[in-house]
Amino acid sequence: MKFKSSVKTSRFLFKRLQYLYRHQPPVSNASQLASAFTYKPIRGFNFMLKNKGLFKFPELTSPEGFKILEARCFQEVNDLVTEACDPNRKRKMVTIFDDMSDSICRVADMVEFIKSAHPDPIYRDAAEQTCLNMSELVERLNTHIALYEALKVAVDEGDVLPLTDVDLRVLKLFKHDFEQCGIHFEEEKRQRFVAINNELLRISNNFMHASHQPTPTLNLLGKDEELSGYLNKISANSKYEILHGLGSRHANERIREAVYRIYQAPNDHTETLLHDMLEARYLISQITGFESFAHRALRGTLAGSPENVMKFLKTLAQNLKTGADAEYEFMKKIKYQDSNSVFVAPWNSEIMPWDPAYFAHKCRGEMFQYESVKRHFSLGSCMEGLSTLFECLYDIRLDCIDQDPGEAWSDDIYKLAVVHNTEGLLGYIYCDFFTRTNKLNQDCHFTTQGGRMKNNGEYQLPVVVVHLNFRTGNPLSPPLLSPAQVENLFHEFGHAMHSMLGRTQYQHVSGTRCPLDMAEIPALLMEYFMADPRVVKMYAKDYVTGADLPDNQLMNFCRSRRLFLYSELQQQVVQGITDQIFHGPDFFPINKTSTQVAEEIQNQYGIPYVENTAWQLRFSHLVGYGASYYSYLMSRAVASRIWNQLFMKDPFCRESGEKYRRLFLAHGGERPPKELIENLLGEEPTIDMLTSSLTEDLKQRSVVP
Numbered sequence: 181m182k183f184k185s186s187v188k189t190s191r192f193l194f195k196r197l198q199y200l201y202r203h204q205p206p207v208s209n210a211s212q213l214a215s216a217f218t219y220k221p222i223r224g225f226n227f228m229l230k231n232k233g234l235f236k237f238p239e240l241t242s243p244e245g246f247k248i249l250e251a252r253c254f255q256e257v258n259d260l261v262t263e264a265c266d267p268n269r270k271r272k273m274v275t276i277f278d279d280m281s282d283s284i285c286r287v288a289d290m291v292e293f294i295k296s297a298h299p300d301p302i303y304r305d306a307a308e309q310t311c312l313n314m315s316e317l318v319e320r321l322n323t324h325i326a327l328y329e330a331l332k333v334a335v336d337e338g339d340v341l342p343l344t345d346v347d348l349r350v351l352k353l354f355k356h357d358f359e360q361c362g363i364h365f366e367e368e369k370r371q372r373f374v375a376i377n378n379e380l381l382r383i384s385n386n387f388m389h390a391s392h393q394p395t396p397t398l399n400l401l402g403k404d405e406e407l408s409g410y411l412n413k414i415s416a417n418s419k420y421e422i423l424h425g426l427g428s429r430h431a432n433e434r435i436r437e438a439v440y441r442i443y444q445a446p447n448d449h450t451e452t453l454l455h456d457m458l459e460a461r462y463l464i465s466q467i468t469g470f471e472s473f474a475h476r477a478l479r480g481t482l483a484g485s486p487e488n489v490m491k492f493l494k495t496l497a498q499n500l501k502t503g504a505d506a507e508y509e510f511m512k513k514i515k516y517q518d519s520n521s522v523f524v525a526p527w528n529s530e531i532m533p534w535d536p537a538y539f540a541h542k543c544r545g546e547m548f549q550y551e552s553v554k555r556h557f558s559l560g561s562c563m564e565g566l567s568t569l570f571e572c573l574y575d576i577r578l579d580c581i582d583q584d585p586g587e588a589w590s591d592d593i594y595k596l597a598v599v600h601n602t603e604g605l606l607g608y609i610y611c612d613f614f615t616r617t618n619k620l621n622q623d624c625h626f627t628t629q630g631g632r633m634k635n636n637g638e639y640q641l642p643v644v645v646v647h648l649n650f651r652t653g654n655p656l657s658p659p660l661l662s663p664a665q666v667e668n669l670f671h672e673f674g675h676a677m678h679s680m681l682g683r684t685q686y687q688h689v690s691g692t693r694c695p696l697d698m699a700e701i702p703a704l705l706m707e708y709f710m711a712d713p714r715v716v717k718m719y720a721k722d723y724v725t726g727a728d729l730p731d732n733q734l735m736n737f738c739r740s741r742r743l744f745l746y747s748e749l750q751q752q753v754v755q756g757i758t759d760q761i762f763h764g765p766d767f768f769p770i771n772k773t774s775t776q777v778a779e780e781i782q783n784q785y786g787i788p789y790v791e792n793t794a795w796q797l798r799f800s801h802l803v804g805y806g807a808s809y810y811s812y813l814m815s816r817a818v819a820s821r822i823w824n825q826l827f828m829k830d831p832f833c834r835e836s837g838e839k840y841r842r843l844f845l846a847h848g849g850e851r852p853p854k855e856l857i858e859n860l861l862g863e864e865p866t867i868d869m870l871t872s873s874l875t876e877d878l879k880q881r882s883v884v885p
Contacts, residue, residue: 213567216580218560218658218723220592220614231586235290235628235643241586243306249287250310254317256283265326272341273334274351275635278686280321281354282632282640285687288314290628293645296620297612298589304618322361323374331355346850350686353849356480362468373467380460384803387453391800395442429541431518433534440534444793446775451797454774461806462768472765477807481695482814482853488867489760489810495871496813497753497785503746503882508787510885511539533787533795536751540744543885548740550663553733558723559613559650559659562666565719566673569709573837574681576600578609590616598680607631607642607680613659615649623648623668625675625703630687642679642691646672658723663741667710674706675699681845694849696808698856700815701822702845708823711741712831745882749813749874754786756810758796763807817870820877821861 231241239245260280263269269276288311295307321327335351343351358364362373430436461473470476474486483489508531515535550557567578579597588595594611615621629643648668650659661669678699679691692699709715713734720729720737729737758781761767762774770777778796779789796802801809822844826836843860857865 211564211567213578213580214560214564214723216560217563217594218558220652220659221594229585232584233586234294234589236584236587237290243300243302246291246306246310250313253283253287253314256280257317257321261321261324261327265330269340272343272347273331273339274343274347274354274686277331277354278350278632278688279635281686281688282630284314284318285627286629288318289626293626293628293647294589297645297647299616299618301618303589319374322358322363323370325363328355328358328363331358346685349850349852350689353480353688360468360476365467369467373464376460376463376467380457380464383453383457383460387450387457388800388803390447390450390453391798395445395447429538431538433515433518433532436534436538437532440532441790441793444790444795444798446792446794447797451773451775451794454797454802457802458762458774459768461763472763472767474760474763474807475765477763480852481808482697482818482857482865483810483867486760486764486807489814490757492814492867492871493753493756493760493810495867496874497750497757499871499875500746500750500753500878503878504750506884507744507747508536511535514539514542531787533790533793536744536747536787540748543743544663544740547743547885548663548733548736553720553729554660555722555724556720556727556729557661557663557666559661561721561723562661562669562719564721565715566670568718569715569832570677571601572832572834574600574677574841575602575834576606576680592616605641607644609676609680610643610645611648612645613648613650615651619649620647621649623672625672625679625692627679627691627693630690630693631679631682631684632687632690633685639683640687642682644676644679644691646676648672663737667707667741670706670710671703674703677706678702678845678848681841682848683846684848684850686850689849691848695853696805697811697814698818698849698853700812701818704812704816704819705822708819708827709831711738713738715831739883742881742883743885745878749878750786752809752813754782755799755801756813757781757785758799759802759805759807759809762796762802813874814870817874817877818857818865821869821873824873824877824880825861 232238233245234240237245237249239248257280260276260283263271264273264276264280291307291310291314295304295311298304298307331351331354335348335355339347339351361377362370365373430439458473465471465473465476468476472486474489478485478489483492511531512529515531516529563578570576570578577599579599581595581597583593583595588610590612592612592614594613596609596611598606598609600606612619624647626645626647627642628645629640631642632640634640648665650661650665652659675692682691684690687693716734716738717728720734721727728734758778761777761781767777774796775794778794782789782795805811822840826840827833830836840860844856847856854865863869
């Protein structure tokens with residue numbers, strides 16, 4: 181009876197899907213790609229086909245397969261360690277190490293993604309355990325003295341075969357990674373380093389978790405029924421209201437202030453975690469012979485040193501001030517007008533930290549009437565636009581292809597083949613675009629397989645996941661993207677193309693595996709394309725009629741993306757300087773809390789600090805971007821230069837696209853950042869050049885409402 185019931189249910193679902201498919205609204209004469217992305221994919225079951233496993237790993241037809249992959253990886257690494265330490269080895273040390281890195285990354289990177297995205301908790305738990313085991317393997321390798329000594333000989337004295345410049349650079353990167361872990365220290369010193377580093381990992385994870393925890397409103401609201409009523413609508417449980425995040429866009433300033441003050445309230449536990457994390461990083465830098473953690477973290481980057489970063493940020497702060505002040509004055513005028521409304525009670529005549537996001541959203545919404553033209557921003561139209569843009573620039577196209585049974589972790593995943601019209605297949609992109617329970621609520625790009633030249637002469641194709649969080653409503657309507665979501669889509673595909681178009685010899689430096697202040701350049705450059713009127717005209721098509729976005733709305737859309745650029749970048753400067761001070765040589769020993777330091781920096785460079793708040797305790801980027809948060813601004817400076825030199829005149833120029841691909845994207849991290857940028861732009865990326873580039877770009881692009 182259960183079997184018959186299951187069959188009836190399956191028939192009902194199949195008929196329902198048939199009905200939905202037949203009754204979809206008409207779609208314009210779109211390409212195969214646009215049609216594929218116009219509706220959320222629904223993948224049915226076919227019990228006649230064999231499950232091929234996640235990412236086509238035949239072992240991953242069940243969660244137990246992670247153990248098989250893990251065991252195989254451990255064996256491969258052990259064999260490679262033996263080969264590397266053999267005095268009679270025949271292969272280059274860099275080749276052996278890259279084989280080792282590839283063996284580890286193909287498992288570790290994949291399970292890192294699965295534990296964040298798979299809807300089945302059994303798979304997530306299995307991936308989490310494999311992730312921990314892979315971390316232990318890496319830790320053992322990082323303390324393998326014989327392996328380090330063999331590598332050091334190859335770097336210092338030469339290898340069994342002649343080395344190219346790229347060979348030597350990658351070898352030195354491996355050696356640097358070893359020494360970052362204290363392998364070259366005496367035993368007692370090394371053990372102290374390992375102990376502190378292990379504690380640092382624990383503290384960092386705890387701080388990351390704490391920085392995202394909701395704040396109990398408790399008695400902060402007093403007897404204000406309006407505020408309590410509004411916040412009750414946000415969330416509540418049986419004991420007290422919970423505020424889940426910042427960013428309230430309510431017209432009432434009292435509510436915006438309450439949201440800000442509650443979310444940014446000081447927390448002794450989180451303050452202690454942040455202090456301990458910064459102190460552990462400081463101790464590690466002292467053990468490894470660096471003046472500060474910032475000096476250690478910035479070695480080999482585009483910036484090169486904390487001194488250069490601070491010069492860059494402070495010069496930017498000075499250059500941004502006049503423009504930011506003008507934007508705040510404009511916001512004050514709107515705030516005064518709002519205060520005369522019967523719906524809003526004035527709270528503070530000055531622009532406060534809870535104001536800029538609200539007024540930016542308000543002005544953009546008034547300038548560009550999204551609701552009236554939202555049919556022009558379907559996911560299908562935007563994906564078709566990306567493919568067309570890439571074909572113009574690089575002669576490549578995005579083909580939506582079928583997946584094998586069990587290949588995807590959810591039924592709503594798209595798979596793209598990136599195909600060059602003469603060179604053939606370049607790689608694969610999985611598109612995990614839609615929200616679901618227990619999915620990581622963050623837009624990002626995962627590399628699950630890096631590109632590299634294999635020992636048999638074939639090129640190992642890169643495989644990445646573009647991970648977004650679009651919401652779908654009516655199944656009869658295609659996903660319609662907000663302007664911010666379109667920007668995120670273009671941004672993440674900038675990262676994906678960095679991986680796809682990279683053709684490095686070694687996977688250790690493929691695609692986005694490069695210094696942080698270089699990795700964001702391709703993604704930020706794509707934001708320039710996304711907001712250019714000529715490109716918008718190409719992708720903003722009504723998904724039913726195929727009509728272009730009306731010219732007046734097109735220009736308003738582009739202008740709305742250029743509002744309040746000065747004040748937004750000023751906030752990033754404040755965060756960047758705070759990050760540098762926290763990780764600089766003068767923070768320890770110090771008799772100030774992180775809140776006191778953040779207050780001083782905010783008062784000097786941004787909107788005045790609000791008493792009894794601690795925004796830095798919500799600044800989770802301090803974990804992954806410790807001493808490197810400036811990277812967004814420096815990458816934007818380079819991206820603006822590339823845009824203005826190569827693409828501003830013609831955003832579809834094949835010659836410029838090929839130049840950008842050949843001289844920049846193809847090399848990943850196998851060459852120093854300064855060398856790549858100088859080869860592309862014909863000028864050295866000095867700090868003065870970078871600050872002037874970003875300043876001039878703001879003058880050209882910024883508009884007043």
